[in-house]
Amino acid sequence: MKKKSISILVFLLLHFTCADSDSVYETFLQCLTNHTNQTDHISNIVYIQNNSSYTSILRAYIRNARFNVSSTPKPLIIITPLQEPHVQAAVICSKQVGYQLKIRSGGHDFEGISYTSYNPFFILDMFNLRSISVNIDEESAWVGAGATLGELYYKIWEKSKVHGFPAGVCPTVGVGGHLSGGGYGNMLRKYGLSVDYVVDAKIVDVQGRILHRKAMGEDLFWAIRGGGGASFGAILSYKINLVTVPAKVTVFKIEKTLEENATDMVFRWQFVAPTTENNLFMRMFLQPVTGENNQTIRASIMAMYLGDSNTLVSLLAQDFPELGLKIENCIEMSWIDSALWWASLKTGTNNPPDALLDRKLDSAKFLKRKSDYVSKPIPKYSLNLLWKTMMELGKPELVFNAYGGRMNEIAASETPFPHRAGNLFKIQYSVNWEEAGTEIENNYISQMRSLHSFMTPLVSKNPRSAYFSYRDLDIGINHNDKDRYNEGKIYGEKYFKGNFDRLVKVKTMVDPQNFFRNEQSIPLLPSN
Ligand SMILES: Cc1cc2nc3c(=O)[nH]c(=O)nc-3n(C[C@H](O)[C@H](O)[C@H](O)COP(=O)(O)OP(=O)(O)OC[C@H]3O[C@@H](n4cnc5c(N)ncnc54)[C@H](O)[C@@H]3O)c2cc1C
Ligand SMILES: *[C@@H]1O[C@H](CO)[C@@H](O)[C@H](O)[C@H]1NC(C)=O
Numbered sequence: 001m002k003k004k005s006i007s008i009l010v011f012l013l014l015h016f017t018c019a020d021s022d023s024v025y026e027t028f029l030q031c032l033t034n035h036t037n038q039t040d041h042i043s044n045i046v047y048i049q050n051n052s053s054y055t056s057i058l059r060a061y062i063r064n065a066r067f068n069v070s071s072t073p074k075p076l077i078i079i080t081p082l083q084e085p086h087v088q089a090a091v092i093c094s095k096q097v098g099y100q101l102k103i104r105s106g107g108h109d110f111e112g113i114s115y116t117s118y119n120p121f122f123i124l125d126m127f128n129l130r131s132i133s134v135n136i137d138e139e140s141a142w143v144g145a146g147a148t149l150g151e152l153y154y155k156i157w158e159k160s161k162v163h164g165f166p167a168g169v170c171p172t173v174g175v176g177g178h179l180s181g182g183g184y185g186n187m188l189r190k191y192g193l194s195v196d197y198v199v200d201a202k203i204v205d206v207q208g209r210i211l212h213r214k215a216m217g218e219d220l221f222w223a224i225r226g227g228g229g230a231s232f233g234a235i236l237s238y239k240i241n242l243v244t245v246p247a248k249v250t251v252f253k254i255e256k257t258l259e260e261n262a263t264d265m266v267f268r269w270q271f272v273a274p275t276t277e278n279n280l281f282m283r284m285f286l287q288p289v290t291g292e293n294n295q296t297i298r299a300s301i302m303a304m305y306l307g308d309s310n311t312l313v314s315l316l317a318q319d320f321p322e323l324g325l326k327i328e329n330c331i332e333m334s335w336i337d338s339a340l341w342w343a344s345l346k347t348g349t350n351n352p353p354d355a356l357l358d359r360k361l362d363s364a365k366f367l368k369r370k371s372d373y374v375s376k377p378i379p380k381y382s383l384n385l386l387w388k389t390m391m392e393l394g395k396p397e398l399v400f401n402a403y404g405g406r407m408n409e410i411a412a413s414e415t416p417f418p419h420r421a422g423n424l425f426k427i428q429y430s431v432n433w434e435e436a437g438t439e440i441e442n443n444y445i446s447q448m449r450s451l452h453s454f455m456t457p458l459v460s461k462n463p464r465s466a467y468f469s470y471r472d473l474d475i476g477i478n479h480n481d482k483d484r485y486n487e488g489k490i491y492g493e494k495y496f497k498g499n500f501d502r503l504v505k506v507k508t509m510v511d512p513q514n515f516f517r518n519e520q521s522i523p524l525l526p527s528n
């Protein structure tokens with residue numbers, strides 16, 4: 001009986017939504033027109049489902065093919081602002097028509113929550129708002145939310161060969177999500193996170209106002225440097241401080257299988273990588289590989305050294321003999337070339353590094369990610385069990401990212417990102433695949449969950465922590481109704497630990513109606 005009335009209700013709701021979509025569109029357009037200049041022709045940047053460009057606009061920034069299938073919920077409308085007032089109007093008018101507004105910058109959210117939802121929703125797509133202005137005298141830059149990291153690196157390179165920015169290694173990642181969610185890359189140990197260099201921001205709040213740091217206040221400014229933008233407003237741009245980089249940096253990649261004593265190298269990496277010179281970042285990949293008649297694990301170390309190769313080789317000969325680094329393994333290059341190298345793009349052309357500007361529209365693999373933090377070295381006998389587990393499962397891979405260095409010097413409460421001192425490294429679990437299909441997807445995802453469960457005794461606990469920007473809906477979702485605070489606390493404490501409460505207070509203060517919400521947004525205090 002109860003079930004039946006629920007399905008009738010669902011039917012009525014769906015029916016209502018469909019029948020009503022024309023009038024929602026008309027009202028929304030009217031409202032946008034009312035809130036922008038006539039000369040803006042705002043209707044030209046609003047795409048409704050029946051428009052012939054709707055699908056290509058939607059797909060352009062889908063970065064996970066799991067959310068590019070017919071069953072993926074689609075937005076009724078996509079708005080692609082050309083100017084800041086368009087964002088203000090989009091916020092005001094989405095609120096007026098009662099639709100959820102998903103904000104997308106680069107679209108790299110691992111669970112696609114910037115462009116999907118189970119509620120009727122619109123997408124505010126920020127890709128046009130991507131201006132970058134670099135000021136070398138001030139060693140700073142303003143960067144639009146819709147810019148990519150590759151564009152940012154390129155624009156810095158145009159002005160200076162000895163400046164850079166500490167952020168992610170994938171050039172297509174969007175500034176809007178990356179800088180609001182933490183942001184780390186191969187200068188993490190020297191400089192910390194991207195958010196540690198954010199000095200100002202422009203945000204459209206729930207009332208449609210554009211606020212700078214001064215106007216938004218230090219609490220909100222704190223929150224949008226690691227707590228995620230999407231719980232608080234629509235971020236237009238960030239002002240960042242640049243960092244200095246040497247004219248030449250050194251990179252290397254070394255691979256070893258179990259037969260080549262990879263276990264010794266992996267074991268020792270845990271002691272060296274988080275404690276060595278801050279100029280050195282070593283990322284380690286662990287992959288099951290199948291040979292002709294056998295299976296093994298391949299451990300690969302990719303490194304970035306802010307210095308020359310001779311110094312690096314003698315440093316590691318002493319501290320890390322298990323690696324066996326030789327001068328011929330090292331490549332010296334400019335910082336901008338290293339950005340290409342880390343992204344597996346062609347280096348050393350002396351041409352402008354145009355590949356960093358390639359947005360690779362409408363291309364994605366199927367993928368799933370999870371994360372963990374490790375504060376005690378994993379003993380060799382556990383590594384051997386891990387190899388066995390990974391070979392049995394067959395698909396999931398691990399990436400260990402060394403912490404330490406600058407990360408140890410910044411207090412956990414300085415920004416919402418809490419995983420600082422005390423962590424040796426972060427683990428990323430990853431599976432990528434090419435073939436569509438529910439069965440394949442379920443199989444790979446369940447393999448990854450098994451590996452995550454195998455790791456339980458070896459990683460952080462109470463709470464078992466996770467990196468917010470490695471979005472993982474397995475660790476809890478919010479239905480944004482009566483129980484939203486308790487639901488939010490489950491994933492919120494994993495992502496933000498002791499900073500969760502402050503995020504909740506800021507959220508309650510700046511968005512008391514919970515307009516800016518999603519599957520893992522910061523909830524309001526329970527009394528609201
Ligand atoms: C291939 C790949 C490589 C990656 N490499 C790294 C890495 O090296 N280091 C690292 O730290 N992370 C990395 N990530 C994770 C990445 O930092 C996050 O996925 C980040 O959120 C992506 O930002 P986006 O703008 O591209 O994503 P989107 O999907 O557009 O947004 C992500 C989240 O931020 C919100 N958001 C986006 N823009 C705004 C805005 N303007 N205002 C308010 N809210 C907004 C969205 O609503 C969503 O909740 C990687 C991800 C991928 C897919
Ligand atoms: C799409 O839908 C809108 C609103 O219902 C309508 O005004 C428009 O004519 C339709 N366009 C096409 C190409 O069907």
Ligand SMILES: *[C@@H]1O[C@H](CO)[C@@H](O)[C@H](O)[C@H]1NC(C)=O
Binds near residue numbers: 027028034
């Ligand atoms: C737009 O403005 C007109 C005139 O001020 C007003 O009558 C109308 O209700 C507004 N429409 C919307 C959707 O805001």
Ligand SMILES: *[C@@H]1O[C@H](CO)[C@@H](O)[C@H](O)[C@H]1NC(C)=O
Binds near residue numbers: 036
């Ligand atoms: C409209 O344009 C004028 C002049 O360019 C500008 O001053 C005003 O702020 C604009 N209004 C809106 C709502 O964009």
Ligand SMILES: *[C@@H]1O[C@H](CO)[C@@H](O)[C@H](O)[C@H]1NC(C)=O
Binds near residue numbers: 043045047051052053
């Ligand atoms: C599709 O939408 C865009 C943006 O609003 C508009 O410029 C275009 O004319 C629309 N196309 C059709 C066929 O309606």
Ligand SMILES: *[C@@H]1O[C@H](CO)[C@@H](O)[C@H](O)[C@H]1NC(C)=O
Binds near residue numbers: 260
């Ligand atoms: C692996 O380690 C063993 C014991 O230390 C050593 O004898 C062997 O030469 C090493 N193998 C390789 C390929 O380095």
Ligand SMILES: *[C@@H]1O[C@H](CO)[C@@H](O)[C@H](O)[C@H]1NC(C)=O
Binds near residue numbers: 257259290292295
């Ligand atoms: C197993 O395969 C790997 C590569 O696939 C190879 O390097 C290794 O030597 C093989 N080991 C044995 C014991 O055959």
Ligand SMILES: *[C@@H]1O[C@H](CO)[C@@H](O)[C@H](O)[C@H]1NC(C)=O
Binds near residue numbers: 059064068362364365
């Ligand atoms: C989405 O799927 C279509 C085919 O259905 C394909 O052409 C397109 O490239 C895919 N895009 C992404 C981002 O996966």
